Amino acid sequence: MTLRDASLRGAPQRPSRGHGVAALYAGNARSVVGRGLLATRSTNWIVVLTGFVEPIFYLLSLGVGLGAYVGTVQDAAGNDIPYAAYIAPALLAVSAMNGAIYDSTWNVFFKLNYQKTYEGMLTTSLGPFDVALGEIVLALLRGGAYGLGFLLVMQAAGLNLAWTAVFALPAVLVVAFGFASLGMGITSYLKTFQQMDWITFFLLPMFLLSATFYPLAVYPEPVQWAVMALPLWHGVELVRGLTTGVLGPAMLVHLAYYAVMIAVGLAFTTRRLRALFLD
Amino acid sequence: MPSTPVIVAADLVKKYGDFAAVDGLSFEVAPGESFGLLGPNGAGKSTTMRMVGAVSTRTSGSLAILGLDPNRSGPEIRSRLGVVPQADNLDNELRVRDNLIVYGRYFGLPLRHLRRRADELLEFAQLADRAGSKVDDLSGGMKRRLTIARALINDPRILLLDEPTTGLDPQARHILWDRLFRLKEQGTTLVLTTHYMDEAEQLCDRLIVVDKGRIMAEGSPAALIREHSTREVLEVRFGSERNAGAAADLEGIGRLEVLPDRVLVYADSGEAALEEVTRRGLQPMTSLVRRSSLEDVFLRLTGRSLIE
Amino acid sequence: MSAPAADPAVLIDPARIRRFGALYVLEHQIRVMRNYRSSIVATAIGTPFIYLFAFGIGIGTLVSANAGRVDGVDYLTFVAPALICMSVVGIAAMEFTYPIMLGFKWNPTFVGMNAAPLSARQIVDGVVLFVALRMAIPAVAYYVVMALFGAAPSAWGAGVVVTSVLAGLAIGTPIMAYAASITEDKGQFAVIGRVIVLPLTLFSGTMFPLEQLPWFLQWIGWLSPVWHGTELGRQLTYGATEPIWLTVIHVGYLVVLAIVGWRLTVRVATRRLDR
Numbered sequence: 013m014t015l016r017d018a019s020l021r022g023a024p025q026r027p028s029r030g031h032g033v034a035a036l037y038a039g040n041a042r043s044v045v046g047r048g049l050l051a052t053r054s055t056n057w058i059v060v061l062t063g064f065v066e067p068i069f070y071l072l073s074l075g076v077g078l079g080a081y082v083g084t085v086q087d088a089a090g091n092d093i094p095y096a097a098y099i100a101p102a103l104l105a106v107s108a109m110n111g112a113i114y115d116s117t118w119n120v121f122f123k124l125n126y127q128k129t130y131e132g133m134l135t136t137s138l139g140p141f142d143v144a145l146g147e148i149v150l151a152l153l154r155g156g157a158y159g160l161g162f163l164l165v166m167q168a169a170g171l172n173l174a175w176t177a178v179f180a181l182p183a184v185l186v187v188a189f190g191f192a193s194l195g196m197g198i199t200s201y202l203k204t205f206q207q208m209d210w211i212t213f214f215l216l217p218m219f220l221l222s223a224t225f226y227p228l229a230v231y232p233e234p235v236q237w238a239v240m241a242l243p244l245w246h247g248v249e250l251v252r253g254l255t256t257g258v259l260g261p262a263m264l265v266h267l268a269y270y271a272v273m274i275a276v277g278l279a280f281t282t283r284r285l286r287a288l289f290l291d
Numbered sequence: 292m293p294s295t296p297v298i299v300a301a302d303l304v305k306k307y308g309d310f311a312a313v314d315g316l317s318f319e320v321a322p323g324e325s326f327g328l329l330g331p332n333g334a335g336k337s338t339t340m341r342m343v344g345a346v347s348t349r350t351s352g353s354l355a356i357l358g359l360d361p362n363r364s365g366p367e368i369r370s371r372l373g374v375v376p377q378a379d380n381l382d383n384e385l386r387v388r389d390n391l392i393v394y395g396r397y398f399g400l401p402l403r404h405l406r407r408r409a410d411e412l413l414e415f416a417q418l419a420d421r422a423g424s425k426v427d428d429l430s431g432g433m434k435r436r437l438t439i440a441r442a443l444i445n446d447p448r449i450l451l452l453d454e455p456t457t458g459l460d461p462q463a464r465h466i467l468w469d470r471l472f473r474l475k476e477q478g479t480t481l482v483l484t485t486h487y488m489d490e491a492e493q494l495c496d497r498l499i500v501v502d503k504g505r506i507m508a509e510g511s512p513a514a515l516i517r518e519h520s521t522r523e524v525l526e527v528r529f530g531s532e533r534n535a536g537a538a539a540d541l542e543g544i545g546r547l548e549v550l551p552d553r554v555l556v557y558a559d560s561g562e563a564a565l566e567e568v569t570r571r572g573l574q575p576m577t578s579l580v581r582r583s584s585l586e587d588v589f590l591r592l593t594g595r596s597l598i599e
Numbered sequence: 600m601s602a603p604a605a606d607p608a609v610l611i612d613p614a615r616i617r618r619f620g621a622l623y624v625l626e627h628q629i630r631v632m633r634n635y636r637s638s639i640v641a642t643a644i645g646t647p648f649i650y651l652f653a654f655g656i657g658i659g660t661l662v663s664a665n666a667g668r669v670d671g672v673d674y675l676t677f678v679a680p681a682l683i684c685m686s687v688v689g690i691a692a693m694e695f696t697y698p699i700m701l702g703f704k705w706n707p708t709f710v711g712m713n714a715a716p717l718s719a720r721q722i723v724d725g726v727v728l729f730v731a732l733r734m735a736i737p738a739v740a741y742y743v744v745m746a747l748f749g750a751a752p753s754a755w756g757a758g759v760v761v762t763s764v765l766a767g768l769a770i771g772t773p774i775m776a777y778a779a780s781i782t783e784d785k786g787q788f789a790v791i792g793r794v795i796v797l798p799l800t801l802f803s804g805t806m807f808p809l810e811q812l813p814w815f816l817q818w819i820g821w822l823s824p825v826w827h828g829t830e831l832g833r834q835l836t837y838g839a840t841e842p843i844w845l846t847v848i849h850v851g852y853l854v855v856l857a858i859v860g861w862r863l864t865v866r867v868a869t870r871r872l873d874r
Contacts, residue, residue, distance in 0.1 A: 059786035062793040069793075073801035077811050081674075082658065083665035095661075209638035213645065220653035230660045341874060346713050348873050366620075366716040367613040380711040384631045393630060396623045397715035399615045445611060445715075 035290075036282055037141035044133065044146020045153075064161045067107045071165070074099055074225070085227060088249070089258040093173065100171040101252040102224040104162050104180065105187050108155050109219075109244055112188040115151035116195030117211055121202060124288075131289060140285030144278065148192045155188035156181065166255065174257020183254055187247035190270045193277025200284040218244045243273055295358070297322050297449055297480055298343060302352035305338050312338040314504035315352070320449075325481040327495035329488065329585060331595070335504040336484035337377060340453045343482065345369050357448060370398055373442030377453040379434050381426045387437060388413060388422040395444040408444060416440035416470065432463025436470065443474075450474065452483040456490060468493055488585035500589060507592040512585060519591045520583040521545065523561035527568060527575035528553045540573055548590055557587070613716065620717045624725020625732075627708075632733065643737035647744035650682045651675065654806065655748060670808060672837050679750035680759050680832030681805035681825075683741040687734045687763040688825055691771030692796045694730045696788040699778035702726075703871065710872065719869040723779075727772065727861055734767045735760060751836040758835040762853075766828025769853040770799065772860025779867040799823040804830070827852050 075096030084092035123129040133143050159181055166172050172180075202208055222245040228236045239245050250266040253259055298320040305313040313335040320326045328336045341347035342354060345361035345368040354361055356368045381390050391409040392402070400408075413419045416436040421429065429437065435455065442450060455471070456464040471494055475481055485491050491498050492512045500507040500515070508515055525545075529537040531552060538549045544567050545558035558564035561580030568575065590596060616623075632639070655675030662674040669677040702709040702722075712722050738760040745751045751759065774791060781787060802812060802819040803826035809817055820826040827849040833839035834846070 056785040059789050062790050066793050066797060069797050069801050072816075074806065076813070077802075077807045078658070080811055081666045081669065081807055082661045085661065206635050206638060209635065209642070213638060213642055216646065217649045220649055221657075225653065226657040226661050230657050338874075344714060346872060346874075366616055366718060369714065370611050370613050370616060370716040372714075374714040376710070376714065378707070380707040382627075382631070382708045382711075383706045384634055389630065393627050394711070394715060396626055397616075397620070397712055397717050398611050399619060399623065400610055404610060 036139045036286060037145075038137050038139045039142070040138055041142045041145040041149065043138065044143055045149050047133075048146065048150040063111075063158055067103045067158075067162050068165055070103050071096065071100055071169075071171075075169075075171075087256045087258050088253060088260070088262070091258075093256060094171075096169070097171045097173055097256065098252070099225055100166050100169075101180065101255040102222075102248045104159060104166070104184060104255075105244065105247040105251045106219060106224060107162065108159055108184040108188040109191050109215075109247065111155040111158055112151050112191040113195050113211070113215065115154065116147070116192040117199045117202075117208065120147065120196050120199045121208060124200065125203070130285065134285070134289045140289065141278075141282045144193070144196060144281045144285060147196060148189065148278075151192045152185050152188055155192075156185055159184040159188075172255050174255070176253075176257050176259065177255040180251050180254045183247075183250050186267070186270050186274075187250070190243060190247070190273040190277065193274050193281060195277075197277060197281035197284045200281070200288060218242050222248055224248055243269065246270065294322060296320055297357055298326075298482070299355045300339075300343075300352070301354075303339065303342065303349055303354055304351045305335070305342060305347065306350045311350075311504050313342070313349075316499075316501070316504070316506055318499055318506070318509070320480065320482060322448075322480055323478045325475050325494055325496045326483075327491045327498035328482075328484040328501050329486070329491045329495075329498050329589070330484075330501035331486055331589075334501045336501055337453050339501075340451055340482070340484055344372060344374050344451050370445065371448045373439075373445065373447035373450040375435070375438050375442050375450070375452040375455055377457065379438055381434060381437060381441070383426045385426070386422070387418060387424050387426060387429070390426060390437065391441050391444055394441045398445045400445065405444070412440040412443055415443075415473075417466070430463070432459050432466060435459065435463075435467060439467075439470065447479075449480045449482060452481065454484055454486070456485070456487065464490075488589070491585055500585075500592060502589075502593050502595075508588065515585065515588050516583045520587040521557040522559045522583060523557075523564075524581055524583050524587060525556040525558060525561040525564045525568070526553050526577075526579040526581065527556065527565075527573075528577045529573075529575055537573060537575075540571060541568065544568065550596075555587070555590075557583070616716045620721030621724035621728060624712060624717065624722050625728045627712075628726065628729035629732075632729075639737070643740040644744070646686060646737070647683070647741040650686070651679060651744060651748050651750060654678045654682060655750060658806075670833070670839060675748060676750050676752065676837050677833070678806055679745045679748070680763075680836045681829045683738060683745065683759055684763045684766050684825055684828045684832055685800050685805055686741060687738050687767040688770050688796070688800060688828075690734050690737065691730065691767035692774065692792060694733055695771040695775040696778050696791070699726070699775055700781060700784060700788075703779065703868075704782065704784075709868070713872045719872045720865045722872075723775075723861070723865045723868050727768070727775075727864075730771065731764055731768060734764045738763050745836070753836055753838050755835045755838075759832040762828050762831040762835065765831075765850075765853045765857065766824045769824035769828070769856035769860070770796065772857050772864060774860070776860050776863040776867050779864050779871060800825050824853055824856060 079095035082095040085095055085098040087093050087098070130143055134140065163172070163177065163180060167177070221239055222242055223239065228239060231239065246266040246269045250263060253263050296319040298318075300319070301317045303313055303316040304311060316339060328339060330336055338347065342349050342361065343356060345356060345365040348362060357371055359368050361368055382393065385393060388409050391412060392405045395405040395408065396402070410419070413422055416439060418433060418437055418440065421433065426434065426437070439455075452471070456467055459467065468490070471481065475494065481494065483494060495512060497509070497511050498515070499509045508519060510518065528534070534552070534554050535549055538547055538554055541547055541554060541556060544564050545556045548555040556564050556568070565578055565580060568578070586596070655678060659674035659678070662669065709722050713719060742751065742757055742760050746756065777791070778788070798819055799822070802816050803809065803823035804820050805825060809820040809826060812820065830839070830841065831846070831849050834841065
């Protein structure tokens, strides 16, 4: 196969292609990031800019329009807060998830199957972990920019209820990191557009049901437990806790959830890239 | 012998804005004939093919395909043509055999007929074992053969082939030529464009040499070579810096063409010309005697190479 | 090659091709769709359950606790015709963009159809027919789930399938005309989705009555096929009332938009294929 030939040709330049970390990681993820930044030069900036307005439209429509019908919602501490302040952090977490998923699925899908970007990268001294980490960092840079933009809008609209909202930005990056690291590994299994459709199919219920638009209390208890197992719920609660200023030990649980998700995701993705290109 | 021509073009012109891609072509194609348009990229060959294929409206001039005017009877004409475009437009989302059947449906042909016809054509295109494959998994040569099979699904009166072997490796080209030659033997009218002289010599009974939208010459490959070139050509190389200088010393042996990498000497006997070269004390690094080809005809007519 | 038993020259009938060409294109699209059937079926059945549950039950609980009924009915009934319309419009925004670009450029099957006897008009007609079908199938599933949720009490409820598909065509065919004119993908479809389709969906009296929006945003709803389609759907599913002239405007606006976009696409495609 051509893949195999390509990796063999590159072999002499690689530090060591045996076992252990060196085979996976050349400590050079920044060169992958550099390529990505260079590639953004050819970006259509209108597309990037319109990415900022998407969550703002949602906030305006649901927060203002629907908010009038919903009135106030109770936060985690039992205080009544405006509906807009309730959904804004959720929209922030969702946009982090969507951005990370887009970057790590569709984007990666094209690079894997059509542009053969990774194939080229792995014929150099780069290892699969460099590639995975580099791509994820790029996704986080974009996600961070969008997150910051939305946080500023929230601030202007008075929806940041506590000073701890400044920590919502790193929290958003953690959420994006979690989804990106896992998404890339999953995408590596997908070969056709039909299969890509299924990603959307599975994300939709998570998006709608994870206490994004209304509190979990609406559900019967077993459903509540099921939702609490989903990653987006932890992300929403984490960000919401910070923007509303309701902190507690639960925040550590959310963070731990993402720490595990990131570690598992990275290990999984690296293994997959290695299996695809180097074994 | 040649009855009513199946294609008659007179003063055919196609302009894009001020640019005339096709600038007054006149030609006829007889039934059963294999007719070629030879010329470099951008000569207006593909534009001519699209007009003949009744998918491009001419700017002026007259054109009759099977006695019909493409401006008025596009669908009628197209229902009797087979088209192999330059860029494959097979449906990547359908399997190999389904590509043939779906295409046949565009002609309103019944499924029962198409299923049998598709199998025959896959056999002809040597793709029977790939009937259930995805199009994406085929090689370039296989895709082109499938496109030809698809073009035959309606048993066309005329088969149009635009650069049929461009981008294929030599082996795939020969397989394709063999298939086209069979069609020719069966009496299918072939119209093809190419910028490969060997392809034109292999497949065409008659051809027009086209450059910048105009006809430079017309005739059978042999007649064109006889008329515009000598029987043989001597190619001599003196090294890239010295070809032009050596040319002065070659004057009088035969007509000369000085190319960047070599000098061409046109003579009826290449061997005799080479003897004369050495007699004059010139020592080329390499020398080669070959028969004249359409490439030489084109060079003579335009002063340029076919493939740039 | 052996000669086939029946002579195709006899079988090929240009008059029949002129009459049925669009249906041959439809047939092609349906064959291609079969590759996607499992995800289409799963989405068609799963989506209404999720949305009706999340909005009707989830947000509905909040709304009824605070504001009670909306437009005289419970929130689930109020929002259901909007959700089906939004879902169908989402399919339109998808099917009238990338597949059009695909057919003209990435995998130019439209060029192939045109080299066969089909005209640009028949190709466009066939694609529009296909997308209408592609919208109608999930819309029927949506309606059935709505009925299961008790969110379409009126006997005329099934008509919401027709009004939603009409709204999908009204928003979709003008986008299709634009998609047919694009030669280079620079992310235009993402931009259209975000700055045209999304606001037309969110600010169109879908999840709350249009009057609830500040006056400077209400005009978006008046322009939006989603609003016109949803208002029609509400009359059918729970008997919402409005002046007859407004109903005429809803229907007229959607029909005119759909036809203008459709005809425009035919023009653009004719010019594009005749190079």
